[in-house]
Amino acid sequence: xxxxxxxxxxxxxxxxxxxxxxFSVSVYENMIKAGIGFVAGNLSLNEYFKQLFPGGAVGIKTxxxxxxxxxxxxxxxxxxxxxxxxxxxxxxxxxxxxxxxHELKKAGYTLNAASTGVRCLGTDVATIGYDRTxxxxxxxxxxxxxxLTRMIEHNVNIPILKDHSIAGMSAGLKNMYGxxxxxxxxxxxxxxxxxxxxxxxxPIRDKHRLTIIDAVKVQYDNGPGYAPHSIDSYNSLIISExxxxxxxxxxxxxxxxxxxxxxxxxxxxxxxxxxxDEAEKxxxxxxxxxxxxIGVLAIAEDGSISEGKLF
Amino acid sequence: xxxxxFMKFIGCGACAAMSSHxxxxxxxxxxxxxxxxxxxxxxxxxxEARYYKKLPEGGIECEICPRRxxxxxxxxxxxxxxxxxxxxxxxxVYGLPCAVNIDPIEKKPFHHFYPGTSAFSLATAGCNVNCxxxxxxxxxxxxxxxxxxxxLPPKDIIDLCQQRKVPxxxxxxxxPVIFYEYMYDTAELGHKHGIKSVMISGxxxxxxxxxxxxxxxxxxxxxxxxxxxxxxxxxVDGELKPVLDGLIQIKKSDVWLEIVYxxxxxxxxxxxxxxxxxxxxxxxxxxxxxxxxxxxxxQYLLKNLPPTPQTTLDRALSICRAEGLEYVYLGNIPSHKAxxxxxxxxxxxxxxxxxxxxxxxxxxxxxxxxxxxxxxGRFF
Numbered sequence: 099x100x101x102x103x104x105x106x107x108x109x110x111x112x113x114x115x116x117x118x119x120x121f122s123v124s125v126y127e128n129m130i131k132a133g134i135g136f137v138a139g140n141l142s143l144n145e146y147f148k149q150l151f152p153g154g155a156v157g158i159k160t161x162x163x164x165x166x167x168x169x170x171x172x173x174x175x176x177x178x179x180x181x182x183x184x185x186x187x188x189x190x191x192x193x194x195x196x197x198x199x200h201e202l203k204k205a206g207y208t209l210n211a212a213s214t215g216v217r218c219l220g221t222d223v224a225t226i227g228y229d230r231t232x233x234x235x236x237x238x239x240x241x242x243x244x245x246l247t248r249m250i251e252h253n254v255n256i257p258i259l260k261d262h263s264i265a266g267m268s269a270g271l272k273n274m275y276g277x278x279x280x281x282x283x284x285x286x287x288x289x290x291x292x293x294x295x296x297x298x299x300x301p302i303r304d305k306h307r308l309t310i311i312d313a314v315k316v317q318y319d320n321g322p323g324y325a326p327h328s329i330d331s332y333n334s335l336i337i338s339e340x341x342x343x344x345x346x347x348x349x350x351x352x353x354x355x356x357x358x359x360x361x362x363x364x365x366x367x368x369x370x371x372x373x374x375d376e377a378e379k380x381x382x383x384x385x386x387x388x389x390x391x392i393g394v395l396a397i398a399e400d401g402s403i404s405e406g407k408l409f
Numbered sequence: 410x411x412x413x414x415f416m417k418f419i420g421c422g423a424c425a426a427m428s429s430h431x432x433x434x435x436x437x438x439x440x441x442x443x444x445x446x447x448x449x450x451x452x453x454x455x456x457e458a459r460y461y462k463k464l465p466e467g468g469i470e471c472e473i474c475p476r477r478x479x480x481x482x483x484x485x486x487x488x489x490x491x492x493x494x495x496x497x498x499x500x501x502v503y504g505l506p507c508a509v510n511i512d513p514i515e516k517k518p519f520h521h522f523y524p525g526t527s528a529f530s531l532a533t534a535g536c537n538v539n540c541x542x543x544x545x546x547x548x549x550x551x552x553x554x555x556x557x558x559x560x561l562p563p564k565d566i567i568d569l570c571q572q573r574k575v576p577x578x579x580x581x582x583x584x585p586v587i588f589y590e591y592m593y594d595t596a597e598l599g600h601k602h603g604i605k606s607v608m609i610s611g612x613x614x615x616x617x618x619x620x621x622x623x624x625x626x627x628x629x630x631x632x633x634x635x636x637x638x639x640x641x642x643x644x645v646d647g648e649l650k651p652v653l654d655g656l657i658q659i660k661k662s663d664v665w666l667e668i669v670y671x672x673x674x675x676x677x678x679x680x681x682x683x684x685x686x687x688x689x690x691x692x693x694x695x696x697x698x699x700x701x702x703x704x705x706x707x708q709y710l711l712k713n714l715p716p717t718p719q720t721t722l723d724r725a726l727s728i729c730r731a732e733g734l735e736y737v738y739l740g741n742i743p744s745h746k747a748x749x750x751x752x753x754x755x756x757x758x759x760x761x762x763x764x765x766x767x768x769x770x771x772x773x774x775x776x777x778x779x780x781x782x783x784x785x786g787r788f789f
Contacts, residue, residue: 163483198554222554232710239710263468263481280550282489283539283646285478320467323482323495 105384106391107338107347108133111406112314114399121314126176126335128401130310133337134180135403136393147185150307150339154251155191156181157305160205161257161273162196164324168205169256173312173335177256178216193217195245197276221245221277228279235380238295240278246301253305255341259313259348261321261328261356265289266364266371268322269348270309270341271297288369294376297341303382309344311336318355330355342383343390346374350387354409450560453553454503458491459590460618461498469498473589474537474613475651488587489552490535502533503591504563507548507556508582513765517579517609518701518740520750521786522628522665524760525767528607529566529575532582533558533591537613538647540634541710542673549583550709563595570604577627581609589618596625611645612652612659619655620662628665628787631656635670635677636686644676644711653689660694665787667699669740672717672725674705683725687732696733697785702726703740719745736785755780 110133112125121129131143138146158177160169174194181187190213196202199209199220211219221227221243228241229248246253257273264285265272271293275281278299284292297303313336319328332355338344349371353363364370378385396406460472468481471491478486480493490502512530514522534556536549543549548556566578578599580592585608596606605627612631614622623629633652634645641649659666670686672678690698702725704717722739726747729737735753739745743764750760752771757779759771771778775788 228555264479264484279552279555280489282485282487282552283550285484285487321481322484 105338105340105343105389106137106139106393107336107340107343108136109334109336109347109351109392109394109406109408111332111334111394111396113333113396120170121172121333123172123176123179126170126173127179129335129397130176130180130337131184132395132397132403133310133335136395137337137339143180143184147181151181151185151187151252155193155249156187156307157245157250157253158192158194159253159255159257159273159276160194160196160202160207161268161276162201162205162207163276163322165201165204165206166324166326167258167260167315167317167329168201169258169312170314171206173310174207174256177254177310189216190214193219193245193250195243195250196220197243198222219245233299233301235298236291236295238278238284238292238299240280240296240299242279242299242301243277246277246305250305252307253302254308254310255306256310256312258317259311259332259336259352260317261319261352262289263321263369265293265373266369267345267349267352269311269336269345269352271345271373271377274302277302288372290372291376293373294380294382297377297382298380306341307339309336309338309341311344311348313348313351316352316355318352318359319361328359330359340383340390342374342377342385344383345371345377346383346385346387346390347392349374351408358409449557450505451554451558452560453501453558454505455494455499455501456503456590458498458500459593460615463496467496469493469496471498472615473618474586474615475648476537476613485552486537488535488537488584490533490587500588500590502535502553502558502588504561505533505553505558505591506531506561507534507553507558508532508545509559509561511573511575512579512581513767514577514579514607515762515765515767517581517607517630518669518738519607519628519630519665519667520701520738520760520762521667521699521736521784521788522607523576523605523787523789524750524769526577527575528577528579528581529570529573530579530581531561531566532580532585533588534583535587536584536611537587538584538611538645540611540646541644542671542705543709544706545582546709563591563598566595567598567602567604570599571602575604577605577607579607579609584613585610586614586618589614589622593622593625596622600625611647612655613647614655615651616654616658619658623659623662623664626664628667629659630667630669631659632669632671633686636682636689637677640677653693657693660698666694667701668694669701669703670725671703671705672722673711674714674717674721676714678717678721678725680724680728683728684732687729687734691733696735698734699736699738699786700729700734701738701740702729704742706741750784752777752780752782752784754782759784 110129162168262268374385394406534553607628739747748762
């Protein structure tokens with residue numbers, strides 16, 4: 099069982115100027131380092147990464163369902179750079195992965211299914227597919243991507259934060275629907291308890307190391323499909339080892355962004371996110387926001403960090 | 410399609426279907442290539458689905474089956490084979506079967522529908538339920554991009570049937586309801602060319618699409634998985650009542666109906682359940698609707714249970730017959746005498762079956778040679 103040592107969540111807000119809609123790689127690098135600094139406590143970045151990633155391939159699970167609102171390339175590149183520089187990772191041991199090549203490609207990623215370099219591929223690559231063993235947790239019975247079961251030792255979940263008309267919210271836990279072969283079976287009852295059960299499947303639970311939620315541009319309504327009129331800037335990353343706590347803070351942020359845009363709460367709309375409590379019952383993490391240590395860090399253009407506020 | 414290509418094509422389908430049933434199917438999930446695949450395509454279809462409505466708050470509601478999935482942009486229904494794209498709903502499997510084979514009609518099973526003939530059998534990926542005992546789970550519980558699909562539009566199916574003199578098309582293996590549009594168009598086109606169509610289904614479909622479909626079908630076999638709602642909830646992830654309603658609707662139509670009941674140890678094999686089953690059929694459908702009591706083999710998510718003991722099947726047979734059902738068969742027990750058809754009036758053997766070898770020796774057209782009783786069904 100995944101044991102949460104600390105339910106500590108960093109919310110890193112960027113206050114510098116940036117051009118256009120996207121953060122640069124270097125901005126993301128600074129944000130990730132700042133957030134990890136909070137999550138790591140007394141450990142240095144290098145010490146922390148050595149503990150978290152003691153060797154073996156690291157997978158980076160993106161969310162590329164909608165090409166215009168997918169995990170940004172610059173964010174994954176920033177994390178790859180940090181893993182290489184601070185954890186001593188070789189590029190050959192890093193795999194950016196998704197459900198399909200098609201989704202990655204449409205989101206702008208350059209596929210690489212070769213044997214060298216940072217790999218970037220979908221489970222649908224002919225030689226990969228799903229492990230033909232059914233794994234069970236609660237009502238979920240699924241086969242899991244071989245990328246997760248056989249190709250990596252550690253997984254870092256890098257989704258985006260957005261509204262989801264069925265699940266209520268799509269962030270970290272919901273993103274792991276992209277690791278199983280039959281996600282369509284598990285959307286009833288606002289994805290509860292299914293999202294929790296899916297994250298409790300052995301390889302997903304045991305290989306999870308870190309959640310980094312991109313909340314720079316938050317689609318607060320009409321998700322999960324792309325709805326440009328329902329996007330608000332929050333300019334933040336949410337970072338935690340605890341996948342439930344990360345989602346719990348993300349939900350708080352999503353609800354507040356909805357409120358400031360005049361939208362009803364998810365609960366009022368019958369889309370309350372119920373799977374977080376289920377996840378806590380399974381020991382996956384902390385779903386009570388009062389018991390989560392949230393560090394809000396304001397990061398300036400020059401990389402200087404100060405204490406910030408959620409809103 | 411020339412003869413050589415066709416033979417290769419059918420060979421592929423046969424391999425797939427046989428290995429699927431024996432559990433030896435190659436690891437196609439994820440795309441391991443089938444060495445003999447022909448006209449294999451990775452493209453999915455984008456044919457607009459029928460029976461859905463756009464919701465005022467956005468998204469769509471699928472109206473093909475009682476599940477009535479509400480689906481937002483880029484999401485799929487429970488079946489995994491239909492997708493909302495900008496609030497237009499598409500079937501992704503139109504003309505893209507992943508299993509194709511020519512089977513004896515008895516394999517469906519139909520025992521009163523042109524016995525001894527063959528059926529061009531096909532299925533696409535996906536299913537609108539999730540039976541824990543599914544024997545074809547590797548296609549039914551997959552999404553279409555996870556199976557090897559052939560490009561086979563309705564016209565090509567008709568051509569193949571005519572070339573091979575196959576009189577019937579069977580929509581089978583997975584759940585035809587989820588490839589409704591493909592099935593409907595093929596059945597409609599088949600009728601224009603004198604090719605019959607039969608559906609092998611779990612019967613989890615709404616009345617309106619079923620009613621339209623029945624206009625183009627000649628026979629339906631329904632898997633009635635249990636006679637209790639709890640079983641459907643726990644082991645099917647569906648509901649019983651819509652299936653029972655559908656059975657009544659089919660019986661009231663001109664379409665021939667047979668029923669399969671898979672007997673699973675400890676789950677649906679009590680005397681009470683067999684009695685309830687037989688009485689429901691007698692009261693709502695009639696005693697002349699054939700029922701096949703089939704032996705369960707451990708599959709998919711029910712590998713913890715043993716195969717059904719023959720004594721259980723014999724008990725089920727006795728109860729159904731004692732309740733007055735006239736055509737009760739045992740399935741998945743090759744060469745058992747209850748595979749054959751007997752005249753309910755005089756007891757003479759009408760159709761002898763040994764595995765898939767069928768001999769219609771005791772009938773003249775649709776009557777018992779011995780006593781003249783009319784036997785229900787479709788016969789030459």
